[in-house]
Structure formats: structure tokens, C-alpha cells
Amino acid sequence: MTVRHLPPEDLLLDYAAGNLPEPLALLVAAHLTLAPESRRIVAELESVGGAMLEDIEPAEIAPDALESVLARLDAEEPEAPAAAPPLGSPSTARMTDSGIILPAPLRERIGGDVDCIKWRQRGGGVAEYDVLPNYPGFRARLLRIRAGGGVPHHTHEGREVTLVLDGSFSDECGHFERGDVEVAGSDVEHKPVAGPERDCICFAVTDAPLRMTGPFGRILNYFVDM
């Protein structure tokens, strides 16, 4: 089974060109780990970058540059070759055969997998973990939503991009499973509900503070920036 909900192409282009802020780049890299079709698209977009690099008007290089670089070659050790890919049956996008939930870019950022996370309970069966607490202008959080539970109604002033890592959720836009990405703009008021089979773990990046709506939400807004 393949990932069904790919990110919009503009997000992949901005990734290939290096134009994303780190929280979104992290999300895309994690998605790419789970979605070979998206890796193919990014490879094509990087090819466009390569073609444009070929045609750029060359800059002047210092006349002794080659010489000084050649002198440094002796000190350069070849990088260790990549190890062979892990053996065993390939995990499908929908299951974590390996038992590993977080793709490597996230594991590296956090320092471990999901089981080492100190979740912060937000009430209503929702827990969160702030992945990039000091990155200005963005919230980048892992969310854990209790099986069958909902996330309090919310709209966004900016854009919210969500990557499912475990379990699933459904909302007005469809059903999202491991590897799927949903992008929601400020025009969407959505009510995601986690699938019944297990807790849903996802990585959500927003570029503006969430506005909670609904009666319960108005109270939560007091705490949104805590």
C-alpha cells in the first residue's frame, strides 16, 4: 500500500530548492522517508536545480584556487561508504514492521523514538511534545491523540501541515495514515478524529498560533502560548 496523500508540489519544490524553514523541512524529510513516490518527485525537482546550475553565468574564481584545493586533497579522507540497506522484509508505508515509528530526521532531532518522549497532556485525550521550541514563528509538535478521540475544533491563521506517523485520523478532507500529509489553510475549520485501532501520532507544523474555536476552545486559547 502506498501513501495516498502527498504534500502539494509547492512544498516539495521549496524543499528541493532549499527554501523551507527548518520545521517544514523536517516534516518533508520525515514524509520522504515514508513515501518513495515523493522521493521520486523531489529527485526530479533536484534535477531541475542541476540543469539550472549548469546554465548559470559562471563567477570568477581566484586564479590560485585550483592549486590550493589540490594541495588540500591529500588531507581528505574518502567518506565512509553507506552501509547496505537493512535486511528483512521492507516495511510498507502503513505498518511499522521495524517497530520504529519516527523517521530518522525526527529521531535525530529528538534524540530517540516515541517511547523516550515526555508527553505533555493537553486534556481531551491529546498530548503534545514541542520538537523545535525555540524556532521563531513556528510551532512544530508531535501530537498523540487517543484512539477514537478528537482534537479540539480549531482553525488556523496560517498554514498547518500534518504528517501522520502512527495510527490514523479522518476529517472533512479524507482519511490519513502513516506517511500521509495534510495541509490546512486558514479557510478550513477541521475536526480530525483519530482512528479507533490505536492512538494517532502525528507531526504538526503551523506558521501561526492555533486559534481554538468552540466553547471549550475559547478557554484553551488562554493557554495556547504556554
Next chain:
Amino acid sequence: MDGNDDSQSGAAPESASELVERIAQDRDRRAFALLFAHFAPRVKAYLRRLGVADGQAEDLAQDVMLTVWRRAHLFDRRQAGVSTWIFTIARNKRIDAIRRERWPQVDPNDPALVPESERQADRIVEDDQRSDRLRQAIATLPEEQADLLRLSYFEEKSHGTIASELNLPLGTVKSRLRLALARLKPLLEDVK
């Protein structure tokens, strides 16, 4: 194009893969010098376009070429052409040096990696010949589409930034870029 190995044409894209492979197999310094002559000025120009000062752009361009030397044995011509490979090295180096961030990338050894299906793996993404056709196609794009590509790849401008700077609706920026890429896609695909 003449066959003189010592001329600049030796570093033309068609033989760039060969040059990298000679570095990988034989630590061939002449091959490296040819690649350097071709790519260092282009990598530097790329960095200057992104606003990097001249001295630092010079240093980073040299670092990129040193990375080419160190990683030549990791280059796989079935996965990408040399210019694409060097573009990604330059992109990551720029982000590392200027933004002081490590560009998050897929780890090929990640146990969580979902591998390509056999059918997908059979498709070649790029080779040196396709790279040439791609460049020709870019040269024939309508100016408004080519401009947007340059803003994306060479000026670190996201779609949103382009829209506000050019005073265009975001939807227009997205669709122009989509049109440009749609014209280029047939040149990127090849099924065995």
C-alpha cells in the same frame, strides 16, 4: 566539440559522470581539475545569487568541490546526474554555513525507510543526456515561468515570498511553476 582531454570541453556534462567515477576509482587529480574548472565557477555564482559575499562564496565553492572529492565513490550515475548531485551538495552547504542549520534529509540506512517498489527502482531519473535536453527545455520556457524557476532555485524564495514580492496572487505563482515543471517532466521520466 573537440576530443582534447585538456580543454574545458573535457568537463562538459556528457563526460562529467566519467570524471567523478575516475576520481572514485583512481583518485584521478586531472579528472578533479576538469570538474573543478567547470563547476567551481558555477557553484560560486549560485552562492553569490543567494547573497553570499564574494570571499565566503569562494571558500564555500572550494568546500563543495572538496566534498565532491571525498564523496566521489558515493556518486551513483543511475540516481542523478553530476550537476544535480553537486547542486544538492551546494544547497546543503549553503544552508549549513549561512542559516547554520543542517538540512534534514532522508537517511538511506533508516530502518523506517519505505523502499521503492521494484518497478519504481527500474526507472532512471536522470542521466547526462537527459540533463542536456532538460537544459534546452528550460531555455525555451516562457520568460515568466523561467523567472519563477530562477527565483525558487537561485534566490531562496518560497512561493509565498515570490507572490508578495511580485505582487501576484499565490495561486498564480503556484500554477505558473506547475506549468513550467509540467513542461519539464516528460524529459525527466524514462521507463526501462
